[in-house]
Amino acid sequence: MIKRIELLLLAWLPLTLFATDVTSPDGNLVLTFDVVGGRPTYSLTYKGREVVRPSRLGFELAKDKHASLGLDEQDLMEGFFILKTDTTEFDETWQPVWGETRNIRNHYKELCVELQQEVRIPRKVAYEPNPDIHMRPMVNYRYMTLRFRVYNDGLGFRYEFPQQKNLNYFLIKEEHTEFAMTGDHVAWWLPGDYDTQEQETQQTRLSEIRGRFKKAVNWGNSSVAVFSPTGVQTSLQMKTDAMDIDGQRRSLYINIHEAACKDYATMHLELVDSLTRQLSTELDGNSNRYTPNPEPSPYPLPEPFTFVSHLTPDATGLKGCMQTPCETPWRTIIVSDDARQMLASNLILNLNDPCALDDVSWIHPTKYCGVWWEMIVGKSSWNYTNDYPSIKLDQIDWQSVKPNGRHAANNEKVKRYIDFAAKNGLDEVLVEGWNVGWEDWANMWKRDVFDFVTPYPDFDIQMLNDYAHSKGVKLLMHHETSSSTQNYERHIKEAFQLMNRYGYDAVKTGYVGDIIPRGDHHYSQSMNNHYLYVIKEAARHHVMVNSHEATRPTGLCRTYPNLVGGESARGTEYEAFGGSRPDHTCILPFTRLQGGPMDYTPGIFVTRLSTWSDNPSWARITICGSLALYLTMYSPLQMAADLPEHYEQFDDAFQFIRDVACDWDESIYLEAEPADYITVARKAKGTDNWFVGGKCDEQGRDAVVKLDFLDKGRKYDCTIYADAKDAHYEKNPQAYTITKRVVKKGDTLRLHEAPGGGFAVSLMAK
Amino acid sequence: MIKRIELLLLAWLPLTLFATDVTSPDGNLVLTFDVVGGRPTYSLTYKGREVVRPSRLGFELAKDKHASLGLDEQDLMEGFFILKTDTTEFDETWQPVWGETRNIRNHYKELCVELQQEVRIPRKVAYEPNPDIHMRPMVNYRYMTLRFRVYNDGLGFRYEFPQQKNLNYFLIKEEHTEFAMTGDHVAWWLPGDYDTQEQETQQTRLSEIRGRFKKAVNWGNSSVAVFSPTGVQTSLQMKTDAMDIDGQRRSLYINIHEAACKDYATMHLELVDSLTRQLSTELDGNSNRYTPNPEPSPYPLPEPFTFVSHLTPDATGLKGCMQTPCETPWRTIIVSDDARQMLASNLILNLNDPCALDDVSWIHPTKYCGVWWEMIVGKSSWNYTNDYPSIKLDQIDWQSVKPNGRHAANNEKVKRYIDFAAKNGLDEVLVEGWNVGWEDWANMWKRDVFDFVTPYPDFDIQMLNDYAHSKGVKLLMHHETSSSTQNYERHIKEAFQLMNRYGYDAVKTGYVGDIIPRGDHHYSQSMNNHYLYVIKEAARHHVMVNSHEATRPTGLCRTYPNLVGGESARGTEYEAFGGSRPDHTCILPFTRLQGGPMDYTPGIFVTRLSTWSDNPSWARITICGSLALYLTMYSPLQMAADLPEHYEQFDDAFQFIRDVACDWDESIYLEAEPADYITVARKAKGTDNWFVGGKCDEQGRDAVVKLDFLDKGRKYDCTIYADAKDAHYEKNPQAYTITKRVVKKGDTLRLHEAPGGGFAVSLMAK
16 A cells, blocks of 8 residues: 555646556456546557557536535545555456356456545635635545456446445546547447437448438437437447557457446447547437536546446436445456457456345246237237227226227237147236326326236236236236336336236336426436336236337346346347348347347347238348357347247248257357457256357358357257348348268357348257 | 308408307306418406407427328418307216315306318328429318306316317427406416426516516525416415496406316416517526526517516427327316405316315315424434435445434434324324434435335334324325436335335325436426326325426316315425515415415414424414415415424413314305405304304404304304504414304404414304
8 A cells, every 4th residue: 555645745746646457357457547637547458459549537416406515516526636546356256046057157356446535615605604714725635435346247336425424425527438449449439328228230440430420310210319410329239450569460259238226327439539529410300319518627628539427317417416435337448359258257247246136046047928919010009999099098998999809918919828828838928008097108208108007908007917827837027107107116026016916927118209207318317217116016916028119128137137128129020110231140149139138029020011911011030040149148038039820831941949958058259340240159047958159240241150068079960040041131041951960079050141130050969 | 069061161251250149047158269361269258348459379289200291290380260169058066076165166158169170281291192283282171179167256168179180299499378468467476497397476567577587586496386476376366446337436356277187297387578679688597497488489479567477397398299189188267246256266176177086085174283383493304314425225234324313204203293182183193204314305306216015124114104003094195206206107116015004094295306217397288197197096096186396287186176276385494494484374375276276384383483492484374374274275285394392381262273174065265455454254064063264464454254154043152363552473473362152143253363463263163
């Protein structure tokens, strides 16, 4: 420990004197911390190459009418010096309740820096009885801790605010965490938006973000609020130009995201470029969905190619209400020169707290089908009647209203799905549109939109649950909140009690449309608190949660493993809304899935929707590409999203969905490149069986899978589901071959992936 | 009924053609309705004298990104014509669960006007496949109903919006209901404020409001948000200059308020004067508590001396989210040339819906004392420890923290209050500060401030309830929400379950400080919905509610009689915060009490707080003035607010509080003048006993009470509690005389009221 007295003397010198280094356990990453001109600053290298140039840390705080002495309102930007540094190492292996691997090693070196900030109180707010004293500037001190954890696969760091006299409650105007990139990297990005992450990923150089931005926004989404023409979301995947690393020409893969975001606003990144802070009129044509920062920061901007954090505001434009002791989420930078390592990283899970639930026996991986796709496609409806321009729940006699004849969640259809699930070993059946209120549910600023307990007249909740249970199947509950969160919280206890009564053990929640109360956003501090409140209330009722349109995950499923899935990205539904690019599913594992599993709802076999509905849209994937997603898009919750009759039409291919596991002892990423291809082998939990999946972009490719991971001396029944030679996601998506053979360790499989296609392999130990 | 075809032709003429009159049952009031230049307009006369000059009605609507064709966004201001008018009469007598009288007559004549509005859709938002059609202006129709009820004591009217194709959901930018006064009346007003109504009432001419405004604001309140230098609150009491009425020189008393405000923003009134819409800098010195309307209305202003409605906004500045069918609260104008009639009016209760509760057997009038005044005064504390600069509920081991030694809600003290209540026939004992969280509860933007179920270690909830019940007393629950409404709603079910478990049947709720989530206001639509949600949830648990710092009441206690009281004004606590003017309690019955009873917490006997605490404040009232309040400030919930030891010191005077009823079969206002004096006689429910109380301002006076209301031929034991001759609210507040005699109908009592004093009389039938 450095002596405090020296620091008091020396911290005033403007230049670096106390730079502190911490190295990852394998020595590849080096984190350097320093205080430069009173501002905390960090940088990061990987194998000797700069990853993050010196980047500053800090907070602007808001002025509030309730502050007492004014100390809680001074910015946490300048005037810092180091009080104490501690370096420690941590190494443990833990077992997730469900996951890609049975064991996860959490091994890092930690640098903990305690900072002291000198704050001069403006005289006008300092009151002293003696007017002479009154004239002297009052100096006070505040304290902030920075904690850095350096892993072999990246860096996590966070701010911590100890409880202290001069910093008890504060309002965040903006967090100013910088991530200074070393050049004009290629990035896979979504436009920064306070309310949606359901856009197509853009692939551009950093310098091209501004030019692409307006086109990248999904203006038609049910809730859109962009804030800057260079604002992007995390998790942000980047790739550098090739450089010399270990004597080879390699690129670095860099991912910026966050971990353990609880009761704190979701972070976006704003890229500083040469036009930043010029008056921007680029988004004015859509001004009612564009929320510019009302007041730019007075602090000097960093250099171009730097990302600066931009938090999601509340209805009044502020970013957070804080009470010490508290801390921010971890800001994460995953880095490697091997793209496969980006997918294998557990850094974000490791930075989350261990499981907070005592009993996890009721949590289980789940394969399910559901009354869903035909509504998404537009062939049937969530709502029961069309006879009212709007409804109020307490003013409708549901028994006497006229049905529209298109309501999907009816007894007959649900029984059909239950039968299908039972026959094919699926665990649960999701039923959307079972409860009253769907007649006018979204974006009406209607608070009391659902009650979550009243079924439509043609949905016999007791009978259907009994019927399902008699066949070993469970129904999967659906709670669409329509983003009226106060309404959901008012009903949530009764809603979960109803689930307990009828034997539901999982719920899909939804947050379509703008948040009610007006002015709040999907990714604000209050909404992030709400999502976690729901997860905790669900756990109290032994309910698993699959949260749609909620904020992007940050690994909280480690602490709350009943959070078994989520959406928070562009899911399969968009195949019915105009389609997604074929490379979309080769990007998501690098970005969205870093924070936790996604309920992508794969498995579309009949991709031309016009063959069975009026929907002209079509899914950009082959049948074998769809099968591959059950492996490349890891989730403990996997849907077979297409209709039972479509699966019956391709029953031999459906066999793979019947067989595939969704919980794993081991996972090996064999091949990977963002937006191009992913190949992974996974060993099914508690068995000796392996499954291998490969998914590629619109180019097609040939994969080479060396079966080195099999047990030596053992034989495996191998079934290969591969795209036919002439298969193509648009022209010939249903052409596949199924081949069976016996294989052993050391064998090699050469597998053709059609454009927009993929393959799936099951390896059953004999 | 006027033929529609004629209307279609004639409604375009700019001048009055179809003015419709409705007269009150006694013929004194005449309401005239008309459509002038396309705008609905009303006026009101009383005994041939103009009360409200022609005043326009309408709504500005907000533009919203989710609107479809734009029809829901067109203002409801112009282009109206009359489709149909209906005049009906209604007369019934109903019995309140509790009240000032056993029977209430609801007798009115009603005018119902169905209006049609022609709306021309701006072409840019009208989409038609044929571009030729596209160029024609599209005309559509919308419908709005105005319902006027004319009583002998005033007028109520509201807007109703039927369900219709072109008006389903709309956002209110502002309601433009005008109340055009006939001159520069004297008014008793509070500064219009979105968050507090705890100011001293101002008495000025209308023209003097602007000049007085800044001084009238209680800038030190825990939550202040004023919006205009001529904005005032309702209920607003006015008095005209004397005029010839029925051959006498009389003034008119006029009161503007509202009835049945549910899921709608509370209304303020903005006075139009010659300076209106000039740029106002008058409030800039307190700009962080001043929220000017962001965008002035484009419609022409009315004449000076007109009040225009101004609703409380949400966090984004809008005033309401509406879904048809729906209606506004009633806008009420009580009018009389007899001030006593203002106090006797039941107009606001009558305009509310009948009781919505099936079982009201658990609702009862209540006299109570409480562990409260000594904390308000500052002698003891709500919080248990002083050892933390801030606390988090889930991080404190309450058993091991160091007590501050000042915590009032401890077992010993509460038992002392229970003993006192039992000995003196008080029904309940309020205990504030019983639950953890008071260490840092207010205005910290701290969401999770209380859990409403965890007692401090020195409050044995089981023992104390058992002890109270063994003596025939109940404890009265306290839920301070600190205005963190989301937190309260999350805990409310468990909080009420805890009350049921221990046998509480009433709760005092509190909303101190600014609303969380930030940006919302105490009187917004969402908060008014919240208060009603709490009342309904309480009713489900058979809990009576006494709501402090909530919005001012509008008669909802008729529909939900478990709403037994509220604060929503400057209560007795201000006697410990610097004091209130002696005439304050002679104004409140004309203003605040129009909407429902107030938990004023009267009964301070030891008015110099410095005699028993360090508080230099003193109550501006004599002991007999305090006794009078139990009659002049009607409430079914009456507190004996002072300390038991203070009552024991004046046990002979306290006898009146022991004796007085708080539920009545009959009430007769004998004398009244706003801010000067009120004398009332009340007959105790289910008995033949009467009580008479008189309260006056700082002038003192002599009251003459003719006992004409007693039963003929019956004798009554009369006890008179009167100010001594030399009593004075400041110099000699504890000087009183108690006289006993036997009286009969026709006798006259001459009673001296000291400056700031009053009298109380009990008349027990022999």
